[in-house]
Amino acid sequence: MTQLETYITEHEERFLDELKGWLRIPSISTLPEHAGDVRAAAEYAARDLQSIGFDKVEVIATQGHPLVYGEWLNAPGKPTVLIYGHYDVQPVDPVELWDTPPFEPTIRNGNIYCRGACDDKGQTMLVFKALESLMAVDGKLPVNVKVLIEGEEEAGGESIEHYVRTTPEPLGCDAAFICDTHMPGPETPALITGLRGIIYTEVEVQGARRDLHSGTYGGIAPNPLHALAIIISKLKDEQGHIHIPGLYDKLRLAAQVERDFWENDPLNFAEALREEMGVSQLVGEAEHPPLERISARPTLEVHGIAGGFIGDGAKTVIPAVAKAKISLRLPPDLISKEIFPLFEKAVHDAAPEGVKVTVQNLHGGEGLVVDLDNPAMVAATQALKETYGKEPIYLREGGSIPVAALFNEILHVPVVLMGFGLPDDNLHAPNEKYSLAQFYRGIRTVARFLQNLA
Amino acid sequence: MTQLETYITEHEERFLDELKGWLRIPSISTLPEHAGDVRAAAEYAARDLQSIGFDKVEVIATQGHPLVYGEWLNAPGKPTVLIYGHYDVQPVDPVELWDTPPFEPTIRNGNIYCRGACDDKGQTMLVFKALESLMAVDGKLPVNVKVLIEGEEEAGGESIEHYVRTTPEPLGCDAAFICDTHMPGPETPALITGLRGIIYTEVEVQGARRDLHSGTYGGIAPNPLHALAIIISKLKDEQGHIHIPGLYDKLRLAAQVERDFWENDPLNFAEALREEMGVSQLVGEAEHPPLERISARPTLEVHGIAGGFIGDGAKTVIPAVAKAKISLRLPPDLISKEIFPLFEKAVHDAAPEGVKVTVQNLHGGEGLVVDLDNPAMVAATQALKETYGKEPIYLREGGSIPVAALFNEILHVPVVLMGFGLPDDNLHAPNEKYSLAQFYRGIRTVARFLQNLA
Known part of the structure; x- marks a missing residue:
């Protein structure tokens, strides 16, 4: 077992406790009465970055909810990665459909249930814990890292768009990494190559x-x-x-390889989604395969x-x-x-x-299409293979991450969309959850991704 | 000025205060948390009937909200009238559109604003005050009177239906009188000849x-x-x-006289309703006149x-x-x-x-059609003429008063639908109001109606 692996294994429980502390803050960005909570969640993230050893950590005021920035640029000659996440969450109504209170993190069947458990505090926290682990074991990070976390992803994301458009220079980097997507199943690692x-x-x-x-x-x-x-x-x-x-x-017509994938559906996604929804049939445009309908139509x-x-x-x-x-x-x-x-x-x-x-x-x-050949995507592919023991698949995601298109447009860098959510995580719905196994595997994968990138 | 007229004029302010006291009770029958308020409104009505001099006043328990009953049967040889009203009110949402709190009666521009001001506490209270005035001046009522007031009119009215169907004998009467309808304008007295x-x-x-x-x-x-x-x-x-x-x-095709009235619209109701709604055009079935659409389609x-x-x-x-x-x-x-x-x-x-x-x-x-020739309708027609100085018009009302059809079906009596609401009273909407002039004229009209009936 490597030193890194040992460190992560020994600290899993504390990592989870730190996530719980963050989850307890009801940082609902669309509800004005939660503005103080949103700020508290930002400060929580800033404190964590400081304790990891980041420099220039600041909570940046905006017209709306604050951004959190931190950087560690002590790896001369190495690439620079801009890491994005968001600490705001969706509203919780209908609250009566939650089995446990939406802001009381609860462990059941290997999952942590809480609003934001997956989207996106859980996924952001695992990136932080990967950074902490690398720093703790090596005394440094393998690449230069800039972290930019927003609090308006569920509320339009205007402030980060304004910030990136007006302040692009300090965000200069070689690749962006966003941990806010999901995999088709716990044993099916995936990278996202397109977003709507x-x-x-x-x-x-x-x-x-x-x-x-x-x-x-x-x-x-x-x-x-x-x-x-x-x-x-x-x-x-x-x-x-x-x-x-x-x-x-x-x-435009999608590439033949994509159309074949949608048509053949080798992993039987459509059936899994039908079962997940508990419906007798899928609805929608019958002349397009279900996978195309949810990702590219x-x-x-x-x-x-x-x-x-x-x-x-x-x-x-x-x-x-x-x-x-x-x-x-x-x-x-x-x-x-x-x-x-x-x-x-x-x-x-x-x-x-x-x-x-x-x-x-x-x-x-805007939507986004990601090029598979860039070094950051290669490093991510390799990291997933190391952690999960198999090649990741490449998917388009039907959801929207406007900031990914923004980074692509303004910073002109490839955007790695590697997340560890699962299809049944109940995003934006009652009983949102995150798999603990995915949380811990995510930490390992992100640490390896940054090492590979070096 | 008659003694009756003098009595009413001298007591107008107290009559209004008694209405205000009733209106302050938020007796929303569809919301379980207001069950206690609904009961308090019932008891308020019962106390008033007692103080007027009614016998056998009781608050009758039901599966839902209580009924209030009272009788005064000391006019042998005279007809018996069953008077109906309801003391429950509609919910108040959206509450932010009320100019003053929905359960704080407020006088503005000759109107009293409050949920229930018209529908139906205001209209029921004016009947009570007509009874009080007759009793105070003459020491007796001109006819035998039974009063039956319900608290579920806005919630389906199941209890009164059950009560009337299972206990029709004590409700035996020569006519029923319901004060829960409106007139086209403050100078246009009306009687309702049909309901949907x-x-x-x-x-x-x-x-x-x-x-x-x-x-x-x-x-x-x-x-x-x-x-x-x-x-x-x-x-x-x-x-x-x-x-x-x-x-x-x-x-079925309506009578020619009704179709002519709808077609000709001599009082220009349709235009008044369009203005009242603040819309550029009326919508609906163009091949039927607006008056038919709101009352008989x-x-x-x-x-x-x-x-x-x-x-x-x-x-x-x-x-x-x-x-x-x-x-x-x-x-x-x-x-x-x-x-x-x-x-x-x-x-x-x-x-x-x-x-x-x-x-x-x-x-x-069910809906209802009322025969114009019965003595109770004649007495009501005469009373309106005496108070307003002109013949009433006969209208169908588009709304539903299931209890009217019920009285007709079970008690086999004519149902007089004479109310004093106005089209802009905002029933079921924010800023419900009742015209004070209509309240006071209503008291006079109802007293005369009962006198005429004798």
């Missing part, structure tokens, strides 16, 4: 100037909820086709519809206003700023008469 | 067994919110036509859609479950128990593949 972008919108429909009683006004009053139903049903049909003129125009989803009455019992109200949260996932060929106006027009065109519709672009981010 | 029935349903759609992340599952996962949008858009189209096979089959409305995320900011969740509250208003020819299975089937037929749909009938009630 996103547009997240809010569509507001105004009917009458005040809420109305359906007994008095039903039959002549515009009903914003009904108008939203019509708009949504026109935007995406029952077969999963999105009816936004121009949306599919710039979508544009998708449109409604996330919530507000307005009117949803309490117990009956209230016969026609609401004055209703709102829907609707997002689009965009493959790399589709640029969010170009697609939003098409979406906006399609919404207006779909609206029935008698209502006023406004469409707000809450945030957007 | 209602079915209030909840449609639940289940997709996956847990909430999902749209980045990972978007493209293959059923989205219950999208499924609801499709269902709702199929149930009612943009032109207001309801697509429930069989729904319109039993609808079946309507379908969505009242709320639950599921997913509707907070500030962005959460990319595909919810496991979503629910919609959907009601139908039914003209008297359509029977709720016959229509519900048609609705249920239409919902199932409209559902896209890959989701599980259940339809729950939360409550239903």
